[in-house]
Amino acid sequence: MENTTSAAVSFQGVSKRYGRVQALDEITFQISRGESVALLGPNGAGKSTAVDLMLGLSRADRGRIAVLGTTPAKAVAAGQVGAMLQSGGLPADATVGDIVSLAVQLYGGRRRTAEVLELTGLTELARRKGDALSGGQAQRVRFAVAMAGQPELLFLDEPTVAMDPLTRRDFWSAVRATGITTVFATHHLDEADAFADRVIVLANGSVAADGSPSTIKSMIGGRTVRCVLAAPDPAVLLALPGVHDVSVLGRDVTLHTDDADGTVAALYGSIGGVRDLQVSGADLEEALIFLTSEGKAA
Numbered sequence: 467m468e469n470t471t472s473a474a475v476s477f478q479g480v481s482k483r484y485g486r487v488q489a490l491d492e493i494t495f496q497i498s499r500g501e502s503v504a505l506l507g508p509n510g511a512g513k514s515t516a517v518d519l520m521l522g523l524s525r526a527d528r529g530r531i532a533v534l535g536t537t538p539a540k541a542v543a544a545g546q547v548g549a550m551l552q553s554g555g556l557p558a559d560a561t562v563g564d565i566v567s568l569a570v571q572l573y574g575g576r577r578r579t580a581e582v583l584e585l586t587g588l589t590e591l592a593r594r595k596g597d598a599l600s601g602g603q604a605q606r607v608r609f610a611v612a613m614a615g616q617p618e619l620l621f622l623d624e625p626t627v628a629m630d631p632l633t634r635r636d637f638w639s640a641v642r643a644t645g646i647t648t649v650f651a652t653h654h655l656d657e658a659d660a661f662a663d664r665v666i667v668l669a670n671g672s673v674a675a676d677g678s679p680s681t682i683k684s685m686i687g688g689r690t691v692r693c694v695l696a697a698p699d700p701a702v703l704l705a706l707p708g709v710h711d712v713s714v715l716g717r718d719v720t721l722h723t724d725d726a727d728g729t730v731a732a733l734y735g736s737i738g739g740v741r742d743l744q745v746s747g748a749d750l751e752e753a754l755i756f757l758t759s760e761g762k763a764a
């Protein structure tokens with residue numbers, strides 16, 4: 467077990483209650499320096515509560531929280547933590563350059579405005595007014611504000627909202643390039659899959675799963691076999707080895723199976739006329755639904 471002073475974030479037996487709602491129930495996890503961690507879970511799972519505690523915006527009822535070896539409030543006050551939160555608009559009349567410059571000064575001028583603009587791909591937009599930005603550009607300005615103090619830890623809450631796919635990819639490349647420990651929440655599970663070293667799944671205030679994206683995906687067993695058949699018969703397909711679920715749309719067939727090899731062999735052997743066959747594992751979304759559905763959470 468890692469010692470808490472070297473961890474970027476450490477939660478030990480942390481609980482938080484709002485009235486009768488137990489938002490977090492004895493949560494324990496550690497995030498190492500340099501890790502990129504996605505915090506996932508359904509609505510009400512406790513993600514925002516956990517992030518608020520990490521940022522020192524609220525206090526735990528029980529347990530110990532350390533951020534960069536000190537209390538969250540001290541780490542934030544020392545400018546070691548950058549946050550890109552959903553709330554908070556950008557000033558309409560100020561330019562991007564002004565906004566970033568102000569953030570740099572608020573953090574004590576640790577780095578130059580031009581450097582932050584360059585780092586976040588905003589150099590070309592420096593003279594643009596806050597109210598003349600697209601949604602994706604405004605998100606990049608929020609990222610620049612989070613980066614303005616040379617943080618050692620970044621919190622990103624739904625950072626790619628309003629970004630198109632290409633902009634999203636560029637954004638994540640820029641985050642990766644910083645090498646900074648990153649904790650992020652997203653509803654784009656493909657992003658969590660591609661950019662997180664690790665996924666912490668919260669459900670009902672508890673940690674339902676904690677591991678690399680591939681570990682999380684492997685927690686849901688079975689495979690999906692897709693193919694095209696000339697005349698698919700659901701009853702016949704359901705009787706194939708390993709198959710426990712069949713869906714047929716015209717000639718397109720989707721089978722869920724616990725024995726992909728046996729299913730594929732039987733498709734080619736006893737059914738025939740198989741075209742466009744694909745076998746895939748569960749994606750992160752399927753795994754998340756499985757792990758957080760009623761009665762499945764650990």
Ligand SMILES: Nc1ncnc2c1ncn2[C@@H]1O[C@H](COP(=O)(O)OP(=O)(O)OP(=O)(O)O)[C@@H](O)[C@H]1O
Nearest residue numbers: 484487488489507508509510511512513514515516
């Ligand atoms: N200030 C509050 N007062 C009362 N209950 C609260 C408060 N904040 C959160 N809760 C409750 O605590 C639980 C956890 O909420 P939290 O916002 O942490 O979940 P979340 O995982 O961030 O959800 P979402 O994905 O919807 O943002 C929910 O049941 C929520 O209703």
